[in-house]
Amino acid sequence: MAEMRREWIVNAVLAMALLIVPLVALWINEPFYVTLATRVAILALAGVGLNLALGLGGMVSFGHAAYFGLGGYVAGIMAHHAFTGLPMWIGVTGSNQMLWIWLWAALLSGFLALIIGALSLRTSGIFFIMITLAFAQMIFYFTLSWPAYGGEDGLPIFVRNQFPGLNTMRPWDMFILSYGVLMLALVFFAMLRAARFGAALMAIRQNPDRAAAVGISPFGVKLAAFVLSGMITGLAGAMMADLTRFVSPAMIAWQMSGELIVIIILGGVGRLFGPVAGAAILVAFEVIFGGITEHWQFFLGLILLGVVLFARGGLIGLLAGRARHG
Amino acid sequence: MSVALFAEQLLNGVQFGLMLFLMAAGLTLVFGVMGLINLAHGSLYMIGAFVCAAAAAAFGSFWLGLIAGLAAAAAAGALIELTVIRRLYDRDHLDQVLATFALILILSEGVRMIFGPFPLYLSVPDLLRGTVDLGITRYSLYRLALIGIGIAVAIGLWLLIAKTRLGIQIRAGESDREMIAALGVNIRWLYTVVFALGAALAGMAGALVGAIQSVQVGMGEPVLILAFVVIVIGGIGSIKGAMVGALLVGVIDTMGRFLLPRIFAAFLDPAQAMGVGAALASMLIYLLMALVLILRPRGLFPAHG
Numbered sequence: 001m002a003e004m005r006r007e008w009i010v011n012a013v014l015a016m017a018l019l020i021v022p023l024v025a026l027w028i029n030e031p032f033y034v035t036l037a038t039r040v041a042i043l044a045l046a047g048v049g050l051n052l053a054l055g056l057g058g059m060v061s062f063g064h065a066a067y068f069g070l071g072g073y074v075a076g077i078m079a080h081h082a083f084t085g086l087p088m089w090i091g092v093t094g095s096n097q098m099l100w101i102w103l104w105a106a107l108l109s110g111f112l113a114l115i116i117g118a119l120s121l122r123t124s125g126i127f128f129i130m131i132t133l134a135f136a137q138m139i140f141y142f143t144l145s146w147p148a149y150g151g152e153d154g155l156p157i158f159v160r161n162q163f164p165g166l167n168t169m170r171p172w173d174m175f176i177l178s179y180g181v182l183m184l185a186l187v188f189f190a191m192l193r194a195a196r197f198g199a200a201l202m203a204i205r206q207n208p209d210r211a212a213a214v215g216i217s218p219f220g221v222k223l224a225a226f227v228l229s230g231m232i233t234g235l236a237g238a239m240m241a242d243l244t245r246f247v248s249p250a251m252i253a254w255q256m257s258g259e260l261i262v263i264i265i266l267g268g269v270g271r272l273f274g275p276v277a278g279a280a281i282l283v284a285f286e287v288i289f290g291g292i293t294e295h296w297q298f299f300l301g302l303i304l305l306g307v308v309l310f311a312r313g314g315l316i317g318l319l320a321g322r323a324r325h326g
Numbered sequence: 327m328s329v330a331l332f333a334e335q336l337l338n339g340v341q342f343g344l345m346l347f348l349m350a351a352g353l354t355l356v357f358g359v360m361g362l363i364n365l366a367h368g369s370l371y372m373i374g375a376f377v378c379a380a381a382a383a384a385f386g387s388f389w390l391g392l393i394a395g396l397a398a399a400a401a402a403g404a405l406i407e408l409t410v411i412r413r414l415y416d417r418d419h420l421d422q423v424l425a426t427f428a429l430i431l432i433l434s435e436g437v438r439m440i441f442g443p444f445p446l447y448l449s450v451p452d453l454l455r456g457t458v459d460l461g462i463t464r465y466s467l468y469r470l471a472l473i474g475i476g477i478a479v480a481i482g483l484w485l486l487i488a489k490t491r492l493g494i495q496i497r498a499g500e501s502d503r504e505m506i507a508a509l510g511v512n513i514r515w516l517y518t519v520v521f522a523l524g525a526a527l528a529g530m531a532g533a534l535v536g537a538i539q540s541v542q543v544g545m546g547e548p549v550l551i552l553a554f555v556v557i558v559i560g561g562i563g564s565i566k567g568a569m570v571g572a573l574l575v576g577v578i579d580t581m582g583r584f585l586l587p588r589i590f591a592a593f594l595d596p597a598q599a600m601g602v603g604a605a606l607a608s609m610l611i612y613l614l615m616a617l618v619l620i621l622r623p624r625g626l627f628p629a630h631g
Contacts, residue, residue: 304425
């Protein structure tokens with residue numbers, strides 16, 4: 001119990017820190033750090049999505065960049081049509097309303113996750129990793145060679161999409177919006193984990209045969225979790241597109257899928273705030289070491305290797321003790 | 327569309343497939359014997375290409391470069407196995423993915439530090455310059471040589487696995503790891519040798535392909551992911567499956583890129599046909615993979631159970 005209380009303290013500190021850092025940045029007039037904190041929040045949101053599949057369900061998806069990128073392209077394409085006024089399909093025009101865009105980003109990402117998940121979940125283990133990676137690569141090459149929306153040059157979003165009551169072009173408004181969505185997603189994750197669904201999902205991860213024996217369908221539960229996971233990551237993609245005001249195939253590249261897994265591992269697999277800690281570490285590392293050497297990825301690789309080989313459990317595992325996860 | 331062009335594209339597909347086989351064979355061997363997923367296999371391909379290009383420029387000979395590239399990839403493979411990979415055999419796949427992903431970051435940036443940020447160029451050896459007349463078409467002599475080398479390596483690999491003592495140990499390792507260790511085979515040494523062998527094949531593919539593409543950081547991973555598609559189609563752990571999968575992927579990808587825009591041109595305007603055709607062609611092999619998964623979830627030639 002002491003360890004659980006310690007994890008809640010760590011979580012509260014992380015949630016407060018992510019709020020206080022941009023507040024201080026705003027106060028000393030450094031909007032760059034507000035945007036950096038927004039990046040952390042959105043990457044963490046994408047990580048929350050993957051954590052659902054990977055952390056709770058044990059599904060090592062190496063293709064979550066596909067949903068991240070699809071969400072991004074939904075935002076980019078809808079904004080593009082709203083900006084140019086050209087209809088998307090017969091009669092349907094674009095939109096610059098975030099809520100409407102997010103709905104479509106989540107729905108379409110969920111649909112893609114349904115197709116890829118239904119195919120990939122026929123297999124498991126090493127096959128699953130390679131297949132999710134391959135399908136993400138398929139989406140990557142598709143966006144690369146489809147000329148209508150920029151192809152390999154990507155698609156700019158000239159004016160950030162709008163959210164009722166906020167001026168999304170102001171860094172703080174964009175931050176608090178991302179932060180709010182991240183917190184909602186974390187509440188959702190915690191509720192799901194505590195619900196019967198979460199229990200079933202974790203039971204399947206630990207022992208699919210035993211779960212099946214008590215009447216839980218492993219395929220159905222895992223697929224449902226995979227779809228929810230894709231939807232959250234897709235939503236994060238739409239928000240990232242608005243933050244950077246640019247979408248390109250790079251959002252779907254295999255490195256992005258790897259980065260999302262790294263975020264979860266650095267933070268702590270299956271931990272509620274694991275993705276938040278992981279995203280913060282990754283972004284901080286990129287800013288600090290990226291400023292010192294252009295070869296910062298070399299050192300990221302060394303640290304990652306060290307974490308995997310010698311310090312399993314990630315940052316939250318280090319601060320709050322080893323998880324019951326296993 | 328002329329028969330000559332069609333034949334040339336078909337040969338390109340076979341050549342591409344055989345180079346994919348060199349990559350896939352190493353991956354599938356390492357998985358079959360050690361149960362390990364190695365994302366850094368693409369980095370070994372890159373190392374082979376870079377060392378070959380640098381050595382060829384230094385010695386003025388492609389063949390010395392090729393030997394150097396092969397040796398460097400094998401040595402890098404053995405070194406990686408001894409320092410990192412060895413600790414991963416008992417870990418779950420997630421740890422293997424992460425550690426080898428970390429290796430990609432380290433090796434890619436390491437190569438960038440040593441060779442600089444710009445691509446290197448490796449030219450085709452004088453001996454294999456030009457084209458040959460095959461009756462229906464003239465074909466690049468170098469690409470023809472790649473086909474020959476690919477076939478020779480495949481036969482050599484088959485002989486190694488079917489006829490030699492090492493091959494017996496590899497096959498025994500695939501069916502029961504603990505048992506062959508109990509029978510007194512030095513399993514640690516066997517693992518290092520298999521990993522270095524896979525690395526050498528990847529390095530060879532990188533060096534050979536380096537002469538027809540530019541040699542740059544990040545060249546390995548797209549090929550690696552295609553090699554994954556190959557072994558998912560062929561059946562993981564199976565050399566025969568890797569060969570069939572590689573040829574299928576190589577030929578279907580190349581022919582798709584060649585034929586689909588032409589097919590769409592029959593009923594779309596040219597610019598649109600190019601776009602739709604190219605986009606669809608880029609997805610073709612993944613659709614093939616999906617089809618194989620629906621019909622044969624364990625691949626065409628499942629090696630285990």
